Amino acid sequence: MPKIIYTKTDEAPALATQSFLPIVQAFTNTTGIKMETKDISLAARILAVFPDFLTKEQQIEDALAELGELAKNPEANIIKLPNISASIPQLKEAIEELQSKGYAIPSYPDDPKDAKEKEIKGRYDKIKGSAVNPVLREGNSDRRAPKAVKNYAKANPHSMGAWSPDSKSQVATMASGDFKANEKSITLEKATNISVVLTKEDGSKEVLKENLALLQGEIIDATVMSNKALLAFLQEQMKEAKAAGVLFSLHMKATMMKVSDPIIFGHAVEVFFADVFKKYGKVFEENGISPNNGLESLLNKLDKISNGAEIKAEIEKTIENGPALAMVNSDKGITNLHVPSDVIIDASMPAMIRNSGKMWNKEGKAQDTLAVIPDSSYAEIYSATIDFCKKHGAFDPTTMGTVPNVGLMAQKAEEYGSHDKTFEITSNGKVQVIDADGSILIEHNVEAGDIWRMCQVKDAPIQDWVKLAVSRARATGTPAVFWLDEERAHDIELIKKVNTYLPNHDTSGLEILILSPLKATEYTLSRLKDGKDTISVSGNVLRDYLTDLFPILEVGTSAKMLSIVPLMNGGGLFETGAGGSAPKHVEQFTTEGHLRWDSLGEFLALEVSLEHEAEKTGNKDILVLAETLGDATEKFLLNDKSPSRKVNELDNRGSHFYLTLYWAEALANQTKSPMLQTKFKEVYNALKENTDKILEELINAQGSNVNIEGYYLPNPTILAEAMRPSKTFNGIINNI
């Protein structure tokens, strides 16, 4: 029986699922598809790994582990919605909520005291940060804005902040001592097992990693971020921001880069509040206060210590006197340094660029900003974009081209798979990567406090990535640019492989270039402005950055992206959109009963998932479902039925109604499947006749607060009812 997995996740997408999934199940059931859900929400992922703390009834399956296995199987057809990548503060909130609901799971041990606590922390650390996507992504990434989405943006351009050549906004990044500067890389001639060893100045050795199996042809790289250089850089930028009268704003990816980036974030907090840390460092240590979890968590802990009020006053004074901080929420006084996962670079930098290069100050007004991106590996794509906007003005969504991406992602490629090989170095010495024969493959001199890391990328994913790039260039006739820097150690190895594997494909007549990220940005932007399309073919980090940057400029949000992961073993993973889980949307829903989440990404993912299933099974009816969904999505865009941002106007639920109406209409009007035509004629008529009544019932459900009894594990019954408030609509769906 054809089977599609639809993931249950968190926050806004999880709310939307309650409304959309019953519709999808009713429609697809007509062709015999089994649409199964798998719960990979943060709450479920926590409960799944602590069966020994739960009653039999409370225990649940480890759905993520199952899906990880499935992703390696040709049968896989998975629709993956965005999920929370939890920072430590979020993880702790989720744990507390579950405990208050009667799940006797252990608290997060910040400072594990014994082996048992260490083991518990180990389990939680696997759930922390971006723990879902890397498990499922057994393939490379193909993300693009479908034609209908681009046409919609051209006809209904989103707001775009104007740019002035006088803007004082800019990017600050390190000139030396960072990950980029210290990178070393090699390609393995034969398979081996490596270990990573720190040899301290006194000659003693600490084994950081043991017995890591590497394949022949695999590229590895290792590098180190100098703590001294980082601290000096941060100090300097805070001074600069203050002198220039611009906002200081740090942009990291503490969720995905879950080991290195919280440490860097913590250093920014420490440097900003240097006097406070100097004076009260001991108190902080005694009370287990770490700057890595952000200012909010620090302030919360101060409530519980005797001179907490005094320290708080000093913190406030420091904020007053320091450079103005960019704000996450001006009304609530939440700064850029409050929570490590509040400002996530892939979304935050494009949002700033779309907003004339400004972020919000404490008065809630837009102000020029110094965007601080410590490591210089990729920072120049943003500085080049800012320079371009200063020179040419903002991009025009009605005329600009598009930049699809082919991303090297499979099997935890590059930096996004480096967490288990990232270490905060405890003492001066050298770190060596040593192979099974005892040869030293890579070596760095290090100092205490430095962050050392190693990345891997296997050969098979690289071959698959090159093939995918050529096939997208061929399918679209669009130039494809490999964003690789011939002066960067890792990229030098990768360029060799690209040059080896490109001739395996027919590239005649195709324009395929290799340019450094800086040159690629400049080349792509000037084409983009002139309405020309350019495929970016990039590594994993740039895949992430570029698939928010261009969509946000082109179509207003990355939620409208088609995001396909052709799995290397033949299955399909269809991600919905390229953005996140929009926590702000949940807040609006619980206070006003209006959900502004746009499910377009889900509609697009479902269409390609159905297409994949049709191809696999040869089932013509499933193909008709896919084609008609495509028609419906196009009509949905043409008629502008996306959710409004304002209460008492069409919201997520109303947008689902319109998609259903158009899908049923397209099924009723097609002739390829008489079975579906007969079935959906009736459905379409019922929906059409009852449109006013259904819309009225949906609007009536808005305007007041909705208590969903939780954030990470809301009450499922309340949620289901709240997201399906139209009896008339439900009746029609239940009758299909």
Ligand SMILES: NC(=O)C1=CN([C@@H]2O[C@H](COP(=O)(O)OP(=O)(O)OC[C@H]3O[C@@H](n4cnc5c(N)ncnc54)[C@H](OP(=O)(O)O)[C@@H]3O)[C@@H](O)[C@H]2O)C=CC1
């Ligand atoms: N694939 C995944 O699983 C991903 C997960 N994440 C996770 O999501 C969370 C939030 O991340 P954050 O970086 O703030 O990014 P989000 O993409 O959630 O939010 C940024 C803004 O984009 C707009 N937006 C995003 N998606 C939609 C949508 N479907 N409909 C309408 N508007 C949308 C909203 O703007 P507006 O205010 O205009 O409505 C939103 O506030 C984090 O936990 C992060 O780790 C992030 C990226 C990918």
Ligand SMILES: O=C(O)CCC(=O)C(=O)O
């Ligand atoms: O997995 C995550 O935390 C975020 C992933 C992401 O931002 C992306 O793939 O675009």
Ligand SMILES: [Mg+2]
């Ligand atoms: Mg992203």
